[in-house]
Amino acid sequence: MVNSDQFSKRLQKVMDEYDLNATSFADEIDVGRSSISHILSGRNKPSLEFVMKIIAAFPEVELYWLLNGKGSFPKKSAETTSAPIKNTTQLQADFDLITHDDVKSKNNIPHDDSYRETEKNDQIERIVIFYKDGTFKNFVP
Template identity: 45%
Template sequence: MVNITAFTERLKKVMETHELSASTFADKIGVQRSSISHILSGRNKPSLDFVLKVTSEFSDVDIHWLLNGKGMYPKNKISETTATPSLFEDSEKVSGKKIQRIVVFYDDGTFDEYQK
């Protein structure tokens, strides 16, 4: 079950990161402005369609993170301890192939994807 209060906080974080007001955010994902207002106030719960519009419009938002807070935001962010540019460069020299992306799967069914 999704914790609506926590979901709302994560949605606000996405809006703040992208420097969008609620009305601009609504326009960007293609929903009515009142929908955002009702979700942010706790009056309405987000629909699956709403969640999919957010994750489709903002590629840095992982659906697992948005719904349950699991994973990372932004999802394409590569931490220094996870992967470094030298990891990509060295692999190209060793195999003659160039790494396009690395996907890490976790035991809870979530995953993170890292792209060069």
């Protein structure tokens, strides 16, 4: 259960971070101005739609932090979330260009000791996770 008082403090922190008053914040997330006022005063609890609008408008806000106060705000620089991918059809077409023979030829890597040593020393540059809704997260160690 979300603590309304603590939620309103975190909401105020988001507004302060972006130097927004209640009116401009309401305009930014496309909600009624009274909604912000009622939530900040503790009169109303935030709806799921309200919370998701904040997350969509301000990607630096972590959902878990906003709801429970656990995590960080703004998000740590190692993790960035991008806007939704606009052209997933093109990505699929590019992926489909890779044939079975291409994959098979790349797997014909010699397995001698020098290769294994190189493999052990390789470091991960980044990890990208793609979601079905078209968004993705980019993790950099």
